[in-house]
Amino acid sequence: MKGREALLLQYLHETNCLYKVGDDGVAINKNIYALDSFMENTHFKHGWLKLKDLAFKALSVNVSDIYAMGATPKYALLALSIPQNFSAKNIKELAIGIADACNFYKIKLIGGDTISSSLLGFHFTLIAEQNNILVQRKGLNIGDILCFSGTLGSSYSTLQQCLHGFMPTYCKRHEVFFARRIGSMLIPHISKHITMGMDISDGLSVELTRLSKINHVGFKFLRKLSKQELISGEEYQALIAVAPKNLKKVLLIAQKNRQQLHPFAQVIHGRYKGIGKEWHK
Amino acid sequence: MKGREALLLQYLHETNCLYKVGDDGVAINKNIYALDSFMENTHFKHGWLKLKDLAFKALSVNVSDIYAMGATPKYALLALSIPQNFSAKNIKELAIGIADACNFYKIKLIGGDTISSSLLGFHFTLIAEQNNILVQRKGLNIGDILCFSGTLGSSYSTLQQCLHGFMPTYCKRHEVFFARRIGSMLIPHISKHITMGMDISDGLSVELTRLSKINHVGFKFLRKLSKQELISGEEYQALIAVAPKNLKKVLLIAQKNRQQLHPFAQVIHGRYKGIGKEWHK
Numbered sequence: 001m002k003g004r005e006a007l008l009l010q011y012l013h014e015t016n017c018l019y020k021v022g023d024d025g026v027a028i029n030k031n032i033y034a035l036d037s038f039m040e041n042t043h044f045k046h047g048w049l050k051l052k053d054l055a056f057k058a059l060s061v062n063v064s065d066i067y068a069m070g071a072t073p074k075y076a077l078l079a080l081s082i083p084q085n086f087s088a089k090n091i092k093e094l095a096i097g098i099a100d101a102c103n104f105y106k107i108k109l110i111g112g113d114t115i116s117s118s119l120l121g122f123h124f125t126l127i128a129e130q131n132n133i134l135v136q137r138k139g140l141n142i143g144d145i146l147c148f149s150g151t152l153g154s155s156y157s158t159l160q161q162c163l164h165g166f167m168p169t170y171c172k173r174h175e176v177f178f179a180r181r182i183g184s185m186l187i188p189h190i191s192k193h194i195t196m197g198m199d200i201s202d203g204l205s206v207e208l209t210r211l212s213k214i215n216h217v218g219f220k221f222l223r224k225l226s227k228q229e230l231i232s233g234e235e236y237q238a239l240i241a242v243a244p245k246n247l248k249k250v251l252l253i254a255q256k257n258r259q260q261l262h263p264f265a266q267v268i269h270g271r272y273k274g275i276g277k278e279w280h281k
Numbered sequence: 282m283k284g285r286e287a288l289l290l291q292y293l294h295e296t297n298c299l300y301k302v303g304d305d306g307v308a309i310n311k312n313i314y315a316l317d318s319f320m321e322n323t324h325f326k327h328g329w330l331k332l333k334d335l336a337f338k339a340l341s342v343n344v345s346d347i348y349a350m351g352a353t354p355k356y357a358l359l360a361l362s363i364p365q366n367f368s369a370k371n372i373k374e375l376a377i378g379i380a381d382a383c384n385f386y387k388i389k390l391i392g393g394d395t396i397s398s399s400l401l402g403f404h405f406t407l408i409a410e411q412n413n414i415l416v417q418r419k420g421l422n423i424g425d426i427l428c429f430s431g432t433l434g435s436s437y438s439t440l441q442q443c444l445h446g447f448m449p450t451y452c453k454r455h456e457v458f459f460a461r462r463i464g465s466m467l468i469p470h471i472s473k474h475i476t477m478g479m480d481i482s483d484g485l486s487v488e489l490t491r492l493s494k495i496n497h498v499g500f501k502f503l504r505k506l507s508k509q510e511l512i513s514g515e516e517y518q519a520l521i522a523v524a525p526k527n528l529k530k531v532l533l534i535a536q537k538n539r540q541q542l543h544p545f546a547q548v549i550h551g552r553y554k555g556i557g558k559e560w561h562k
Contacts, residue, residue: 004363004372005395011376012390019356019389026391028356028408031312035358035406037394075300075309077316079360079404082285091288099296108300109293110307113318114286118399123360125316125406127309 025065025128032128034065039081040119048162051090055097056104058122060182061201063105064236067184068199070135070191071128075110076102078124081117135187135197140215144195145222145247146265149183149238149254152204152225156232183237186259190250196241205230205274207239208265218270222263230275241267306346306409313409315346317482320362321400329443332371332401336378337385339403341463342482344386345517348465349480351416351472352409356391357383359405362398416468416478421496421522425476426503427546428528430464430519430535433485433506437513464518467540471531477522486511486555488520489546499551503544511556522548 012018020026025034038058040046049057059076066073078098082091102109107126184199191197196215200207208219238261242250247263254261293299301307306315319339321327330338340357347354359379363372383390388407465480472478477496481488489500519542523531528544535542 004367004397007369007372008361008363008376008395011373012380015376015380015384017380017383017388017390019391021390021392028391029312029410031310033356033358033392033406033408035360035393037360037362037396037404039362039396039398042396042398075314077314077406079316079318080289081318081320081402082289086285088288091285092292095289095292095296099293099298102298103296107298109298109302110300110309111302111314112316113404114289115318115320115323116285117320117323117402121362121396121398123318123394123404125314125358127314129310 025069025126027069027130027134030130032066032069032071032130033125034062035123035125036061036065037121037123039121045162051093052097052100054120055094055122056101059098059101059105059107059124060236061234062124062126063107064182064184064199064201066126066128067182067187068135068197068238070131070133070188070197072131072188073105073107073126073128075127076107076124077110078112078122080112080114081119081121082114083118083120084116131188131191133191135191135194137196137198137211138214139195140211140217140241140267141195141243142217142267142269143244144241144267145244145263146219146239146241146267147250147261147263148200148204149186149259149261150235151260152200152235152237153228153232155234156228183235183259186238186254186257186261187240189257190240190253193246193250193253194240194242198239200235200237200239201233203231203233204239208272209274212272218268219265219272220268221265225264227275306350306407308350308411308415311411313347313350313352313411314406315343316404316406317342317346318402318404320402326443332374333378333381335401336375336403337382340379340382340386340388340405341517342515343405343407345463345465345480345482347407347409348463348468349416349478349519351412351414351469351478353412353469354386354388354407354409356408357388357405358391359393359403361393361395362400362402363395364399364401365397412469412472414472416472416475418477418479418492419495420476421492421498421548422476422524423498423548423550424525425522425548426525426528426544427500427520427522427548428531428542428544429481429485430467430540430542431516432541433481433516433518434509434513436515437509464516464540467519467535467538467542468521470538471521471534474527474531474534475521475523479520481516481518481520482514484512484514485520489553490555493553499549500546500553501549502546506545508556
C-alpha cells in the first residue's frame, strides 16, 4: 500500500479541492498559514519531555514552518487532545508551556478546541502576515549555493538514545532546542537575497530529494556530510539557496544574527536521490 | 475538579497569551477563523456514519461557526488522525467525503497534516473573509426578539437511538443533516438586521445561559419549548436576536431563503440559568 498521506493527497488532487499545497506553509491574501500535528507515540513518547517542554516544542515545529517562508508568526489556533487521566496539575503545566511558547514567539492564541483522548496531541494552526518577499521551495537556479544553518545530527542521536530508554532531558540536542535556537528564524532576515528557503524537518537528505523533484535539478556536494547529518530529522535548521554573488552578503547577515550558516552543495543539472526515511509517506 | 477546558482557559487567561477568544470564531484583520475538533468516541462512535458522511459532518460543524458570524468560509486546513488499520479503500472514502464537503461549501483545502492514531479524528481550521457586518454573541438589547431556525430536538433523539445501538443511517436527524441544511447559513443574509447571531452547537438552553452571562440579560419565553428542543445539541441551527421593528423584515428574508425562523423569546432584565449539559466544561 502506498503511504497514507500520499494516497489521501492523490485522491484529493483528483477531486480538485486542493489549492497551493506543497510548501511548509501556504500564502493566501497576504497571510501565511501552517499546520503541523505533534502527537504522543507518533512524534514523542510519554515521559520523554516535561509537559511544558512538549507544548513548547509543539508550537516550535509550526513556528519553524512560518519562518521558513520568510514570515513572522502572529496568531495561533490549537486543537488539544488531553488524556483522560490528566490532573489539574498536569493541565496547569500544559497551559504554562503553551503560554510560555506563545509569549516567547510573540504569538497570540485566538481560538481552539480541547477534547478528551487516550493520547496527548497538539494541532496548532499558525497565522502569519506575509513579508514583502515570500520564500518558497521552488526557485533554484543552476550554480546556486546550498547552505544549512547551525549543526545537524544531534536530533538523530538524541532520538536513538530516547528509543533505547535514556531520558533525553539532559541530552545536548534538547539543551540546544530549549535554548530556543530555531535556525529557520534566520530566513526572514535574508529573504531578499536567497532563491529558495525551507526548514529541515525530515532530514537534510529527504529535503534535498524533494527539492530535486520540485526544481528538476541535482546537487554537487562541496563538503562531505556524515550519514547522521544527512538523515537527522526535527532539526528545524534553515536550508537555503543563494546565487554565488550574494553568498558573502548572506553569510554576513547570518553572522550578525549569531547564526552559523554552512555552504555545502551547489545546484547542477541532473537529479538527486538521497537516503533516509520519507516520514510523510 | 473544574472542567478541563475551563481550567486550561483560566490558566491561559492568567498568562496574557489569549486574544479575542469567546465567539464561534475569531475576527482578525478582515479574516475570520474557527477550529472545532470532531473525534471518534468523543463526537461519534465507529460505525455510526459512513466515512464520507463523517468527513462531511466534520467540515460542517466548522462551517456552521463561520456562518454564525455572518461570514462565508473560503479555505481550510485539516489535521487528520487516521486509524492504523485503515485500508486504501477507507482512505479513498475519507478523501471523497472531504472533497465532497469542500466542494459543496466552496472551500479550498490549503494545507494540513496526517498522523496515524488509534482513533479517527478531524481537526479543521477554517478561514473566511469577513463581510461588512461582523455578527457576534454580544449585542443583545432589552426588548430584542430571539429566534431559532429550522427545527430543534431531532439530533437529541437520534443520539439516544445511536447510544442504544440503533444505527442512525436512516434516522430523520441525519436525513435532515445530509440534506445539507445548516440553519446558520441564513445568518450572512440577515446580518445587517440582527443584534446577535450564533449557531446552536451545544443545545438551545446551554447557549441561552451563555448569552445571559455575556450580555447580562434574561429571557422571557414567548412559547413553550419541549425539554428535547431545549437540550438537543449539534443542531447547527441559527440563534439570532432582532429588534422588534426589524422582525418582519428578517422573517421575510428567511422565507426567501427557504429557512424557517421561529421567534420564541424576548430579552428582559435579569438572568437566565438553563438546563442541559455544559459540554465544553
